[in-house]
Amino acid sequence: MKxxxxxxALVVMLVFVVLLGARIREGVKARRAIVARVATLPxxxxxxxxxxxxxxxxLPTDQPVILVYFTTVCPYxxxxxxxxxxxxxxxxxxxxxxxxxxxxxVLRQYQETEELDKEQSMPxxxxxxxAVHRQFGVSIVPSTFIYGTDRRLVKKxxxxxxxxxxxxxxxxxxxxxxxxxxx
Numbered sequence: 515m516k517x518x519x520x521x522x523a524l525v526v527m528l529v530f531v532v533l534l535g536a537r538i539r540e541g542v543k544a545r546r547a548i549v550a551r552v553a554t555l556p557x558x559x560x561x562x563x564x565x566x567x568x569x570x571x572x573l574p575t576d577q578p579v580i581l582v583y584f585t586t587v588c589p590y591x592x593x594x595x596x597x598x599x600x601x602x603x604x605x606x607x608x609x610x611x612x613x614x615x616x617x618x619x620v621l622r623q624y625q626e627t628e629e630l631d632k633e634q635s636m637p638x639x640x641x642x643x644x645a646v647h648r649q650f651g652v653s654i655v656p657s658t659f660i661y662g663t664d665r666r667l668v669k670k671x672x673x674x675x676x677x678x679x680x681x682x683x684x685x686x687x688x689x690x691x692x693x694x695x696x697x
Contacts (some may be wrong), residue, residue, distance in 0.1 A: 548651035555579060555665040558646050560613065560639040563622050568639055578608040578668070578684055579661040583641075583652045585614055586624040590674035591656040599636065601677035607684050608660075610636045615644050662687045 559569040573579050582598070584591035595612065598604060612630075614621055621638055630636060641647055650659065658671040660683055668687040671680070 545651070552650055552659065552670070553667050555661045555667070556649055558649060560641055560646060563618065563625055563638055563640060565618075568637070573611075574609050576663060578663055578687060579665070580608045580610045580680065580684070581613060581650070581659040581661075582610065583613045583647065583650065583655055583657040583659075585655050586616055586620055588655050594656050594658070594674045594676070595636075597677040598680065601681060604677050604681045604684070605635045607681070607688070612636055612638045613641050613646055614638065615641045615647055618642075660684060660687065662690075 555570060555573075557570045559567060562568050582591075582595065584595060586592075598610065616624075618640055621640060624630075625638055630638065646652075650657070654672045656671075656674060658675055658680065660668045660670075660680065662668050669683045
């Protein structure tokens with residue numbers, strides 16, 4: 515009986531290890547798919563808080579694009595967004611989009627409270643079904659994606675990032691793209 519229980523325990527452990535390995539392999543495969551998908555700015559379509567359609571094709575082609583996925587209750591998101599709003603030069607150098615899955619009512623209240631309706635340089639877009647959330651593989655907020663004018667991913671930040679760091683990365687990307695165009 516003892517030998518039988520030992521064999522059963524070993525079989526159960528082996529099955530567990532095989533299943534765990536398969537799960538890890540699938541996770542790695544999924545992460546690689548996300549990295550490949552966001553290497554170039556993917557097409558997306560969201561709604562503005564005024565219930566207008568806004569797609570990736572609406573973005574200016576002569577500026578880098580900065581996507582900030584956030585929630586209104588996240589203190590790190592609020593700190594990052596405040597830092598961006600206060601950095602005068604940063605908003606001139608790129609096209610910012612703030613994206614959230616929260617309800618329209620919550621986002622509209624946030625827009626009003628933060629007086630963002632006056633800041634067309636940082637529109638809030640509503641990811642009502644979480645499509646962009648999944649498409650970009652957002653697992654932590656804030657998540658910030660910086661794309662160059664060629665629409666290639668320059669840098670992804672997970673967690674709070676200061677406007678100075680975003681600005682520095684943006685300026686390096688612009689300089690790199692300018693030098694590549696000259697060559």
